[in-house]
Amino acid sequence: MPSQIVKVASAVGLHARPASLFVKAVAKSGVEVKIGRPGNANTNAASLLSVLGLGIKFGEEVEIVINEDSDQANELISNLSSIISTNYDH
């Protein structure tokens, strides 16, 4: 069950473009992914409304959890982490 903790690098937080990109990537994979503050990752990462509802700001840490052990899961989690740790603000 891979999980990873990353820091949000975009100044707007997990909002606007970074949030859309993240949710899109989750939805496209078809895999069940949870996100939340560390130790509390129980929000459906395929829901833009719920991800925005976490109100995660710049510099905060989030935990991403995938409830399945596979190469695909490991690859997905590292892709998702890199979206969050990239600064999409100019």
Place this chain on the structure above:
Amino acid sequence: MKLIGTGVSPGVAYAKIKKLEIQHQLLNITGNLESILDSLDNVSIYLESQSRLVSDEVMQGILEAQSMMANDPDLKSEFINNWENYKSKNTLNELIEVVFDQFKKKLENIGGYFAERVEDINGINNLLKLNIMGEEFPEFELNEDCIVVAADLTPSDTSTMNLSYVKGLVIENGGPTSHTAIVARNLGIPAIVGCSDARNLKEDDLVLINGREGFLVKEPDFDFVESEKARESELINRYKRISGPGKLQDNTIIQLLANCGNIVDAKKAIINEAEGIGLFRTELLYLNQITAPSISEQVKVYSEIFEIFQGKKVIIRTLDAGSDKPVPFLNSVKEENPALGVRGWRLIREFHSVIKDQIKAISIAQESGKCDVWVMAPMIDTADEALEFSNLAKENGIKKIGVMIETPSAAMVSDQIFEIVDFASFGTNDLTQYVMAADRLDSRLSDLTNSWHPAVLRTIEIVGKNAQGKPLGVCGEAAADPLLAAVLIGLGVNSLSMASNSITEVKSFIANQDLGKCQNIAKEILKTKNAFEAKELAVKLFN
């Protein structure tokens, strides 16, 4: 006839009105769970296809995000989960509101940028209702130049218009950060929001709108239209030359900052290109309260402001209650002379924990942001008071510590005060009242309560000499008067903070002055005998 609103996208336009009647009031939505879920899909597909029609990147992003929200899995599950409780009702209205409200409330509680997404959810809500009832999605066909007037305009509404015909936008509701405002600015279309009287305008009325100053004139005469157009293009030329941070002709840097009391001011300040906040008034948090706001309430408000001004300077003033701004739970003792009583920093004598909690809240809020937070105390009289504030601020991890100079005593010992603090800022309204010993609210004394008075300017001169190169600002009304601002620069001031709509005017005036000239003119003005003479001489010497 002149109508007033908030100008959110500069420019002058003159054209016929096209009124957009957006929403039929759909009071009674009927259907079943399946019709809701199907319609959510339809709305999502519609928004996705509209996003591909628009060329503007911002609008595209908003429409794409809205499309994702419309077929959001958690939104759909909420409809499914709540269905049992509502299926016996005659209408779907309640269910729809309950479900959308859950998501809206969360975002509203977070505040800031997140709360602005509520507007997107409302847009989806409207489209959903239309689709369930089998109505067409709104489409706005334009075939000649016009000024669009609407109660509200969502990105999906805008996406159906041929924008090359839209010469101006007038929105009855909405604020400076609504989507309309952002999109209009991006596209360079003059726009006014919050113009509630516009609902009385009729289709094909000829109107002129000024999106810089925020007004609309119905059936203007030809000369007026020409002069407004000429005035606007002159302004555009002038502002082009002076965009960027504030400076004098000789490149001396003069920071131009905004005075703010709430989020709306802060957002306006960004639009007006403020380089930061020179005075954040915290009184609003305390007025009309029966007890002090909690640390966490304060952290939330301060963080919102800091978030808006990321990467910029924000000077926050600790509570300035008392005198003309009484706070019931702090200023309950009857004072014979409230202006000379326990106000501003003096509250520390009786309410140590209230002030301490505020400084703590500021310190917590500054941790999360990328904002350059400076903190200053109001009504500081002596070096001892400055030291007391500085110690308390340092204990709480505040990095830049300053005081307001509002009393003659603070000016007289400003050399001692500058040994303790990092910066100072003049509150010229109170400084004038105390130097002249004249109540600033008494209109009979208006010749005395005028910041141009040489007695006030000489007091400022003393402080300017004592500042020894440390940041010295002005955050009273004087900063918004271009001539007086230039005189203050000549007396040693190096940043100006004002209501943000004055920034451009002051910026363009000082850009044509150099420091030596300001200093020489200030010297002459100190020799005048009253405020009237001082100002008259400034007009003569600067022009």
